[in-house]
Amino acid sequence: MNSGASRAGKLPVKIVMYALPFALIVTTLFIGRYPIPPQDVVTAFANVFGLGSYRVTSEVYTLVINVRFPRVIAAAAVGAALAISGAAFQGVFRNPLVSSGILGVSNGAGFGAGLAIVFFSATSVAIYPFAFLFGIVAVAASYLIARVYKSTPTIMLILGGTIVSSVFSALVSLMKYLADPETQLPNLVYWLMGSLDAVGYEEFVALIPMIAGAAILFLMSWRINVLSMGDKEARSMGVDTQRDKFLVIGGATLCTASAVCMSGVVGWVGLIIPHIGRMIVGSDSRKLMPASAAIGASFMMVIDLLARVITVSEVPLGVLTALVGAPFFVYLLKRTKGRNW
Amino acid sequence: MAMGTGRSRKASQQQVPQMSQSQQAMDVPQVQQHHFIEVRGAEFSYDADAKGRDIRDAKGRDGRRNGDKRDSRDGRDAEVRNVLNSVDLMLDKGQICCLMGVNGCGKSTLIDCILGVNHITAGSIEINGVPQHQMKPHELARLVSYVPQVHDRAFPYLVKDVVLMGRTAYQSQFSSPDDNDKQIAMQSLRQCGIEHLADRPYTQLSGGEMQMVLLARSLAQNAPFIIMDEPTAHLDFKNELMFMETVTSLVADSGIGVLVATHSPNQSFFFESCGLDVTAALMADGKICKRGKPSEVLNTESLRNIYGIEAKVLSTDLEDGRHLSQIALVSTAKAGEGDGSSQ
Numbered sequence: 065m066n067s068g069a070s071r072a073g074k075l076p077v078k079i080v081m082y083a084l085p086f087a088l089i090v091t092t093l094f095i096g097r098y099p100i101p102p103q104d105v106v107t108a109f110a111n112v113f114g115l116g117s118y119r120v121t122s123e124v125y126t127l128v129i130n131v132r133f134p135r136v137i138a139a140a141a142v143g144a145a146l147a148i149s150g151a152a153f154q155g156v157f158r159n160p161l162v163s164s165g166i167l168g169v170s171n172g173a174g175f176g177a178g179l180a181i182v183f184f185s186a187t188s189v190a191i192y193p194f195a196f197l198f199g200i201v202a203v204a205a206s207y208l209i210a211r212v213y214k215s216t217p218t219i220m221l222i223l224g225g226t227i228v229s230s231v232f233s234a235l236v237s238l239m240k241y242l243a244d245p246e247t248q249l250p251n252l253v254y255w256l257m258g259s260l261d262a263v264g265y266e267e268f269v270a271l272i273p274m275i276a277g278a279a280i281l282f283l284m285s286w287r288i289n290v291l292s293m294g295d296k297e298a299r300s301m302g303v304d305t306q307r308d309k310f311l312v313i314g315g316a317t318l319c320t321a322s323a324v325c326m327s328g329v330v331g332w333v334g335l336i337i338p339h340i341g342r343m344i345v346g347s348d349s350r351k352l353m354p355a356s357a358a359i360g361a362s363f364m365m366v367i368d369l370l371a372r373v374i375t376v377s378e379v380p381l382g383v384l385t386a387l388v389g390a391p392f393f394v395y396l397l398k399r400t401k402g403r404n405w
Numbered sequence: 406m407a408m409g410t411g412r413s414r415k416a417s418q419q420q421v422p423q424m425s426q427s428q429q430a431m432d433v434p435q436v437q438q439h440h441f442i443e444v445r446g447a448e449f450s451y452d453a454d455a456k457g458r459d460i461r462d463a464k465g466r467d468g469r470r471n472g473d474k475r476d477s478r479d480g481r482d483a484e485v486r487n488v489l490n491s492v493d494l495m496l497d498k499g500q501i502c503c504l505m506g507v508n509g510c511g512k513s514t515l516i517d518c519i520l521g522v523n524h525i526t527a528g529s530i531e532i533n534g535v536p537q538h539q540m541k542p543h544e545l546a547r548l549v550s551y552v553p554q555v556h557d558r559a560f561p562y563l564v565k566d567v568v569l570m571g572r573t574a575y576q577s578q579f580s581s582p583d584d585n586d587k588q589i590a591m592q593s594l595r596q597c598g599i600e601h602l603a604d605r606p607y608t609q610l611s612g613g614e615m616q617m618v619l620l621a622r623s624l625a626q627n628a629p630f631i632i633m634d635e636p637t638a639h640l641d642f643k644n645e646l647m648f649m650e651t652v653t654s655l656v657a658d659s660g661i662g663v664l665v666a667t668h669s670p671n672q673s674f675f676f677e678s679c680g681l682d683v684t685a686a687l688m689a690d691g692k693i694c695k696r697g698k699p700s701e702v703l704n705t706e707s708l709r710n711i712y713g714i715e716a717k718v719l720s721t722d723l724e725d726g727r728h729l730s731q732i733a734l735v736s737t738a739k740a741g742e743g744d745g746s747s748q
Contacts, residue, residue, distance in 0.1 A: 158559035286581035289566070290573050292559055296522050301626065302546030302574030347560040347606075350581055
């Protein structure tokens with residue numbers, strides 16, 4: 065196994081990996097069900113700064129600047145946030161099968177959204193505080209359950225997450241049951257399946273906690289490596305495992321909760337993207353975090369593009385991530401024979 | 406020269422600390438030349454809560470752990486199992502201490518207590534003169550490193566990255582190791598003779614190579630004392646010997662102190678034959694029941710008492726001048742002759 069050669073061979077892959085998100089942000093602006101000539105897209109951006117040889121129609125301007133652009137940025141942010149929190153959770157829980165929703169944040173946020181939709185008939189950004197709050201509540205509950213031991217052993221955290229997830233999933237069902245089937249229920253179901261349909265600049269408020277969480281995770285990336293050696297060994301190497309786990313869980317929860325606010329519940333990203341990242345850059349979290357962010361952003365932009373162009377009405381994101389993600393993951397496992405990444 | 410009377414003690418120390426020490430040893434232990442690790446009267450129980458400190462003399466009557474029905478304050482019967490019963494253990498740099506005893510006698514628990522994974526319910530553990538419970542994890546990690554028995558490999562980290570993790574105790578919360586740390590890690594790999602593995606994913610290593618990586622990681626930690634929990638339990642003869650030879654050179658040449666839990670009393674004979682300052686500490690019922698030079702403590706009688714077996718200690722002179730003893734197992738003890746409990 066000549067690692068030097070394989071490392072050099074991966075360089076082009078790495079360049080593509082980091083360039084792709086930027087390329088996708090640009091290209092997806094030109095694609096959509098409503099046909100806009102490419103020069104109009106460019107000119108619309110020039111118009112924002114008072115430039116350009118002519119003014120595009122207000123319809124085109126709105127579509128490019130206020131619909132497509134915020135949406136693609138949101139897709140990139142959501143994908144990156146889910147992927148890095150998944151990578152962080154996999155590291156801390158020493159388990160490649162956990163994802164960003166492991167501690168119940170998705171179901172908690174889903175319940176919060178249900179609450180907002182059913183009792184306050186809230187839409188779009190008004191749902192955010194509820195979804196975000198209950199996402200955090202769910203993780204906090206998982207964490208407290210794990211603390212029965214005075215420390216927070218990994219297995220107890222996972223069990224706590226499972227318990228809390230199922231409780232909130234029952235509560236989500238209750239919300240569906242209570243929802244008005246004419247008006248509220250479609251809203252709620254659609255939210256639960258994931259969509260970036262309604263995202264505009266107003267919704268960018270969710271980027272604040274997301275960036276804060278991401279900053280924590282990037283700063284903690286070396287500690288995540290050490291935590292993945294197991295509690296006892298990490299402690300013997302000088303890590304305050306209790307505090308560092310709390311920080312990582314906190315950062316990942318901020319990321320995931322704000323991502324779920326923007327997009328609704330989107331599975332798979334937090335599970336498979338970190339694996340793809342490991343195949344390219346290895347397991348070191350210092351490299352895996354940026355790689356996961358880049359791949360997650362690209363993946364989500366492509367998925368969202370598919371969501372809005374393949375049929376007349378939008379396809380839910382959660383459906384697409386599973387339908388696209390699962391076979392792709394199987395293909396990758398087959399190619400790498402399930403080892404050595 | 407003032408030989409410390411109670412009053413002039415402080416002053417006299419500053420002038421002649423060496424001379425006054427023997428006199429003060431009994432009543433002022435903190436100014437005495439302390440051992441690097443001092444475990445005094447350590448007790449531990451997995452069932453202990455805040456009341457754990459009340460639990461004393463749950464003396465062993467039968468079995469390896471002591472089950473003991475005891476009235477707690479609110480009148481309910483509480484089953485109390487003290488895994489450690491008043492353990493005293495003094496460990497120094499440049500020495501190796503082999504901790505032995507049957508499964509479940511408390512070896513690993515004692516190690517976990519010294520490492521701060523478990524917290525003792527009574528007694529004290531001092532490291533380099535500082536109570537261990539007052540130390541932050543990174544302070545402890547700079548003094549004592551750890552080699553586990555098995556390491557559960559979750560992700561395919563490169564060997565050099567695993568060894569680099571040993572440098573964590575020297576990083577601030579949000580930073581990661583720098584080039585200097587990388588050099589120290591490479592040096593540790595060389596010291597263990599495994600620098601050729603540096604760029605391999607550690608999930609591909611054999612058990613013997615893996616233990617060497619863990620040893621290198623603990624060396625990168627740069628601690629003067631290493632605690633090992635049955636590090637050779639899964640190794641074949643050659644890998645076991647390689648590991649022991651590396652440990653021998655660490656103790657002899659680098660002056661590192663080692664506490665090694667082992668199921669193989671022969672290892673302590675090996676270290677003794679290499680001329681190391683070896684202590685064998687035999688543990689039973691959560692106590693150190695015997696300690697001293699392996700050639701003095703390990704004999705037919707103590708093996709019968711500790712392990713409940715019949716064994717002979719055979720000795721031979723090697724060509725290189727070493728005198729090596731080894732234990733030959735004969736049979737399990739006949740009923741009544743020894744039941745594995747302490748006397």
